Amino acid sequence: MPQVLEFKLPDLGEGLTEAEIVRWLVEVGDVVAIDQPVVEVETAKAMVEVPCPYGGVVTARFGDEGSELPVGAPLLTVAVSVGADAGASEEGAGAASGSGSGSAGAGSGSGEVESSGNVLVGYGTGAPVARRRRVRPTAVAAAVPARVPVAPVVPVAAPDPVPDAVPGPVAVVSPLVRKLARQHDLDLRKLSGSGRDGLILRADVESAIRALAEGTSAPLPAGFAAPAAGAAPEPEAVPVSVASSAGRTVEGSAAQRIPLRGVRGAVADKLSRSRREIPDATCWVDADATELMAARAAMNSVAGPAAGPKVSVLALLARICTAALARFPELNSTVDLEAREIVRLPEVHLGFAAQTERGLVVPVVRDAQARNAESIGAEIARLTEAARAGRLTPAELTGGTFTLNNYGVFGVDGSTPIINHPEAAMLGVGRIVPKPWVYQGELAVRQVVQLSLTFDHRVCDGGTAGGFLRYIADCVEQPAVLLRTL
Template sequence: MSAPTLGSGLLVFALPDLGEGLTEAELVSWLVAEGDSVAVDQPVAEVETAKSVVEVPSPFAGTVAVLHGRPGDVLDVGAPFLSVRPDGEAAPAAAAGGASIPDTPVAPHGDPVPAVAAAASALREDAGVPTAATQGEGSPVASEGSGNVLIGYGTPGGLTGGRRRPRRTAATRLAETVPGGAVGAPVVPGSTLASAPTPTPTAAPAPPSSGAAPGAAATGPTGAAAPLCVSPLVRKLARDHGLRLGDLRGSGEKGLILRRDVDEAIAARATADGADAAADTATADSAAARSVLQPEGTLGDAPDRDPRSGLAVLDRTPLRGVRRTIAEAMSRSRREIPEATVWVDVDVTALVELREGMKRKTPDAVPGILSFVARFVVAGLARYPELNSRIATREDGSQELVRVEGVNLGIAAQTERGLVVPSIRRADTMSARRLDAEIRRLAALAREGKATPSDLSSGTFTLNNYGVFGVDGSAAIINYPESAILGMGRIIDRPWVVDGQLAVRKVTELTLAFDHRVCDGGTAGGFLRFVADAMENPGTVLADL
């Protein structure tokens, strides 16, 4: 259902469900600013979920009116996200008494967010603005949408019938207003407004006299003159520097706020900030001097110290997004999966020589070592399918072993945002060359934070090349809810016995961690030995694949 244009003419886009049942997302950055023009499906923001960073497109076209949030804020799904004024819509005029009719946030399915819709509807009835209830079912409101879907919401265009709402009583409307008749702010779950005190209703002010002088500043509910500023550039300059127009004294005619007034306020604040910074520096130097003279073991007046070690706390970083997901997944894996580990040293000299020979003939199209290992892994899982299964809990609380057709091979990738595991879908149908292309593509997406939640949560078995960090082995943690993870260490020159003779060979270590509920050591050892033998004799194995 498309979003109706109500009262102020603003279409308010609520944060959609970004998939995987996530209930919140962290706002990384805005790609637009207030006053910018946006088109349907144009990306307007980047948000970080528990899975990845995704771009959120606008389902509406028009001018950005309000950005509901700042970078770093954690927003709840369904909360107001972006307000857009459709093209051709003028800015809303002030209602009686200077109170403006608020915009109505609209949920992804097109229905207004209840808490805000109730308050906005009450004020519109008082101001005489037609609503869906007063227009009746036969008065549809036209709006347009993208028709596209971003994991959980759609914005099909077309006409929608008005929704009939019960008329609110005077007592109800009065309870939802703040002094002067302005609608109270809606309580959005998780916002700081939820704990704000309830305002005390007061009588609405009398409407301004019709004989007021033209061009005079409008007065608000308390009788104070509203700031007089007509230039959008001056308003934007003040907003960019965090200045309130109501705090400025205009030097223009009848108190008109000019650009020089904003520039003077910016300069004055910069001077004040410089003085405050100097004072803070002096205070910090004094505190440092006191800490040097302070006897060891005393905490003094330090603002924040670790109670366990007594050391000063440098910073506190909440676990959010991918970091929180990693922590939860690793903890759950250790808590629920009774894992066991087997490992083996592998002579990969033949595999390295095979790849070097291919590189001399076709230097630009040679799969990497990891892609060959991936091909051997999917072949081994075909022989030992227990390691490609998982334990699932049924609705009645009982457990079952789930086996699937094919392999979605997860490739562990270290990124600036943490360790993520995008998966290659149906890796069992691909050659080493195709696997190499998919590994490179998914690694690039992971580094850029563009991997989708589906890419990061659909794996059935994980391959981890921790040898790139210069280590030989690792007791890896299984990627819950999978049943096994195979790790490969660095390839180094080591002394090795070949046909009774000591030689220098290329050797690596393979480590397999597996869920002991799905199989025993014989199955895990058989799979690991199959992959090791394939790496030691790649020509023979590849001929049969």
């Protein structure tokens, strides 16, 4: 007979501890194969499809789309067909699902449960691949009809951490339900659930929240004790006091609270750490980019068999950066605080800032020092497309040694970039616009761009930073300067 196994949210690597459910790829009652993707989650690094290590029938899902789960929390349960000698022992099921990453390979009973060691190939998977025996979906479907939910063996939930006079466990399984109750100061012990065997569902908590918000105008759910007179529920958005220019305090409207999580949370943590740890300084220069734009136009006008993909301005600037870093390797380094050492890195893994619907991400072009402008441009295009589609992997978002930030696409001239920790520098590029410029002793209209360099003052002094930025500007103004290094 089938054995119900629990699959937990696996360790996604890169130090990530939680993920948000974006889209379920299976329904309760579906038959899934080993390593079949069952859910799409979003972490602070990327969107990832999570494969299930078991083959069988999905009996339960934990978490709605949009909810956030910590690593190790139950994700779904699967009814797996085991041999007749397995005994369907609960001890075997517990051993199979006891791993914190959800990557158990087999049951511990006398029968063997088929599973895969690779819960999420390439991300946080350290378990060896178990010997695999294919489960025939027909056999599982015969034991558990497809599309029919099977009640899993649900362990009794631990008592709510909030002390209460009412003894006994709280009938709550979903971490989202507990979190929602905590946010609104609801005592789950006083709430009767509408689910099976009194299980408290999200709808029950939301109903209680609405009842508290409406006061006596709406009946409270059965079994829920109303707050004491004069007590008010804590709203998600609270009025804020704004100090006016005259020194008076003005009551503002309810403030909107937006959680710092996912990509925005990761960006906030990295920028805060950069400001705390790195003594940065910024220098900038205006450059005449007319010749660079003309060179790009000439490259892209080539026709016939020699014609390749179009070369972007960003690709040319990236190639200029790799040439400058070869001359000034101090800026392709990081600082080891514990050893009190500057570590100069042999390869240039060039990051570039990309704005997406999920927020700001920095994909990394690996080994940029070994690529020409055409190769860099092709890789930038590939990574940009993946970023906008949410398909970037954590490996494509980490490991950068220097970052290029083209904020000119936002229509601004200049900025003081914040260094992408733990790198040592970032080059910012403003918009390229026609401006009056003294050219060959006469006033002319030229294509002008502002370049800014923010650097870690621990790795170099202003002379090195100025030399690096001046070389960048010289290559922008006279692209032929690059011929010396090609």
